[in-house]
Amino acid sequence: MHRVFIAINLPEEVKKELVNRQATWPELPVRWTKRENLHITLVFLGYLKDEEVFEVCEITKEIASKHDSFAINLNKVCYGPPKKIPPRMVWVEGEKSPEVAALKNDLEGSLLERVNFHRERRPFAPHINLGRIRAWEWRRIEAEERPKVEEEINLSFPVDSIEVMESTLKRGGAEYAVLESCPFKL
Numbered sequence: 001m002h003r004v005f006i007a008i009n010l011p012e013e014v015k016k017e018l019v020n021r022q023a024t025w026p027e028l029p030v031r032w033t034k035r036e037n038l039h040i041t042l043v044f045l046g047y048l049k050d051e052e053v054f055e056v057c058e059i060t061k062e063i064a065s066k067h068d069s070f071a072i073n074l075n076k077v078c079y080g081p082p083k084k085i086p087p088r089m090v091w092v093e094g095e096k097s098p099e100v101a102a103l104k105n106d107l108e109g110s111l112l113e114r115v116n117f118h119r120e121r122r123p124f125a126p127h128i129n130l131g132r133i134r135a136w137e138w139r140r141i142e143a144e145e146r147p148k149v150e151e152e153i154n155l156s157f158p159v160d161s162i163e164v165m166e167s168t169l170k171r172g173g174a175e176y177a178v179l180e181s182c183p184f185k186l
Contacts, residue, residue: 001047003167004179006060006107007039008072010128014038014157018092021077022130025147029137030090033129037176040072040094040126042104042162045117052115057164057180059114063106064162064182070099072126074155080127086138090149094126103162160184 010018015035022032045056073095079087094100104124112119138146164180 001049002053002179003169004045004048004053004056005041005165005167006043006045006056007041007163007165008126008159009039009161009163009178011157014074014155017155018128018130021092021151021153022090024077024151025090025149028090028131028147028149029134029141030131031134031173032131034173037174038128038130039165039176040128042100042124043107043111043117044120045111045115048115048117053164053166053179055114056111057182059110060107060162060164060180061182063103063110065185066106067099067103067184069158069160069184070097071156071158072097072100074128074153074157077130077149077151077153079133079149080129086135087133088135089132090130092128092130092153092155094128096125100124100126 015038018038019035048056074092075095076093078091078093080089080091101124108119111117161181161183163178163182166177166179168175
């Protein structure tokens with residue numbers, strides 16, 4: 001079984017900038033995401049068999065080939081998910097865009113016809129997990145002593161492909177591998 005998701009991977013210069021942001025809050029009890037693991041998840045599919053992974057790669061290539069390139073604008077570093085108390089993550093929020101929404105809807109619609117997975121119910125907002133908060137350490141910090149994490153940023157990058165990714169859970173954190181890179185139409 002393979003733990004699979006479809007993602008937008010980030011250019012190296014954006015990853016570098018985000019890793020620099022992680023250093024802003026050294027006192028936070030967070031396991032920071034490794035540079036090579038920074039991405040935006042479009043669809044999380046969960047555990048799939050070999051033949052399902054092949055099907056996902058084919059569907060994703062087909063959908064990607066029908067979409068034009070677009071840009072993603074990242075505009076805020078904050079605790080996430082929104083309104084979650086206590087927060088579980090430090091993350092970067094991206095602006096919602098019709099291009100990302102259409103891509104996600106096309107992917108989910110086609111995948112649901114041929115692959116068994118649970119579609120997320122909450123509205124999609126592009127985000128990047130910068131780090132996971134260690135809940136037990138977080139609870140030991142007095143509420144008024146907890147650092148405020150709310151910073152406006154302005155990072156933009158072009159997206160011209162999506163990737164089918166496999167996540168392998170390891171003691172030191174997840175490791176991701178690209179199974180298939182799916183370019184958008186030219």
